[in-house]
Amino acid sequence: MISAVAGDALDTLWWGVRHFGLLFLGCLVAGVATFPLIVTRGGPAYEASALVVAHPLDMAIAEVPGFARAQFDDGAVAGAIAAQFHNVGAPDEIVPDRVWLTVEPDSIVLRVSGQASSGPVAADLANAAAATLVAELNRAATGGDSFQLQSPALPSATEVRSPVGTAVAVGLGAGAGIALGLALIAVLLLVRRPVLDAADATEITGLPVLGTITLSQLRSGRHPAPPAEIPGMVAVCRRLLTTGPRVVVLTSAGRADARRRQVLVALAALLGQARKPDLTLVEDPGPSAVLDPAVSSTSIVLVPIGVSERALRSAATATTIRSGSRQLLMMRTELVGRQRLRRGRGRR
The missing domain is CATH 3.30.1890.10 (FepE-like)
Structure with a gap:
């Protein structure tokens, strides 16, 4: 039990280092730059x-x-x-x-x-x-x-001569910078409380997880991957076709408007290939919208990996559908190179 908790804490901290990379790098550079000056009192x-x-x-x-x-x-x-x-x-x-x-x-x-x-x-x-x-x-x-x-x-x-050599001072400065960066990131994580996996999302909201998809990072001049090549997207569409709702409302937790539209377009393309003309996709109609309770519907909350617990709770409780089912769709983002590497390994 203790090892599992420690593993979760390390995973969360590692996510924080990657997410707040600029802050961590700034602390590291500051430590390397200032510690030798402190040791030498600013000069010879x-x-x-x-x-x-x-x-x-x-x-x-x-x-x-x-x-x-x-x-x-x-x-x-x-x-x-x-x-x-x-x-x-x-x-x-x-x-x-x-x-x-x-x-x-x-x-x-x-x-x-x-x-x-x-x-x-x-x-x-x-x-x-x-x-x-x-x-x-x-x-x-x-x-x-x-x-x-x-x-x-x-x-x-x-x-x-300083009793601490330049190389040792730089090493100590790097260690101090790393310690400072990790401490600041730990504080930010305590405040943010990021949601990093499906189990945490379900525990927080009480809603089931429809699946997990992986999107490539959007960059200027690059087009999103074809819907069928988005990891996890085909499986999500199959589950939707199995449950058979007539209306699917897609909302999102946190600031993920661009990602939500990308997911909506991908769902529309794949479900259109399945020839489901009676299935309607709706993008976040807002809290004032009213859907016909007689029509079978489901609300999907897009949950970016790392979204704050507070944002997830707010999105899960603000859904416009009261009579239909509600589910979560986990979304992680990766570099294009990593996705290609994963697909290349899968073909071997």
Whole structure:
């Protein structure tokens, strides 16, 4: 039971991907295009470092890292960077996004690093942060402790390579785009609730299904397939001849006016070949039309595969025939090439 439900859900989702193909493709392209930019923060980044040394030093070497970090993180460094540079972010984000401190254990050397979109700016950030740190360390130091700038950062900064390669970033972007596309399509399917097979149509309306036909997609400059070559159309005509109604009213669910006329023409051609002069075909006479209840009649609702559940309910309840029978005619559309391929396989 669970596997059947999962299979139906996957079939519905696959139909949604094909039906909302442009939306899915747009999400995929957006993911591939934007994810690498997010990973690289919009462009290459450069990193430069200045070195600060403690000399002379009275405190224990093991105390240097904690003492230096306390002065670096107390807000003075971030405030100095925010005052000297523009577009470096909020003061509470400057450390450690734009400048940061690295202290090796049991070392008197402090590395102050800066990152920017160009080497010179990265060096300026590192030097400004190092100068502020030296001032703060010497102000807070006691006894004979002294800190000084050992070597400033150079403009020839090193370009920071993203930990995620271009190919990996594109792959992750494609995955994110696919996930976004599937999520949006799932939401649209929940709202639309498409009808995808005859069993669902019967369950929704309580009406029997006369059959299923397959029409080729209409394109400019192309003529519809001959009625006898429309898959399922001959079988539908045979069932109509068996039941023997004198009036057949053809309506449709959703926006399928052009398809309804195509089906009506095909039915008229095939039933005409069967020499049924007393059979009348009527195309959607509208809710105000009144048919003679003494004449045997049937109402056929053309149901395009994928029509919304709401549209199907509306079409099934709005039929003009009250005394005759009512049936559904499922209709799917396919590319001309697929239909020819199917017929070619059938001949083998």
